[in-house]
Amino acid sequence: MTDDIVPALAQHIAAKILKQPKLILKPDEPLISSGVIDSFSLVDVALLVEDTYGVRIGDSELNAETFDTLNQLAELIRARQA
Numbered sequence: 001m002t003d004d005i006v007p008a009l010a011q012h013i014a015a016k017i018l019k020q021p022k023l024i025l026k027p028d029e030p031l032i033s034s035g036v037i038d039s040f041s042l043v044d045v046a047l048l049v050e051d052t053y054g055v056r057i058g059d060s061e062l063n064a065e066t067f068d069t070l071n072q073l074a075e076l077i078r079a080r081q082a
Contacts, residue, residue: 005074008052013037013070017044027071032064049073055080 006027015021017037031037037045042062049055055077057066067073 005053005077006070009048009070009073012048012052013045017041017048025070027074028069030064030068031070032068045073049077053077053081 010025010027013031014023014025018041025031025036029036032042039062046057046062049057057076061067061076067076
């Protein structure tokens with residue numbers, strides 16, 4: 001399942017959070033620092049992670065320093081699932 005984290009996150013974020021289902025998000029594309037995901041959408045990303053992967057992201061972690069790319073978010077998920 002972990003190999004599918006990045007594509008699944010990309011698809012869900014594009015379709016459900018950004019409302020652009022045809023948008024292709026690259027694994028190393030800056031999402032937060034570039035403004036693709038705004039502060040309001042960060043909460044949606046946290047809910048996605050909690051609901052889908054059973055991993056909690058604390059409010060203080062909802063920033064570009066904790067995760068700014070899909071790869072970084074996937075690593076955070078993997079580390080918390082271990």
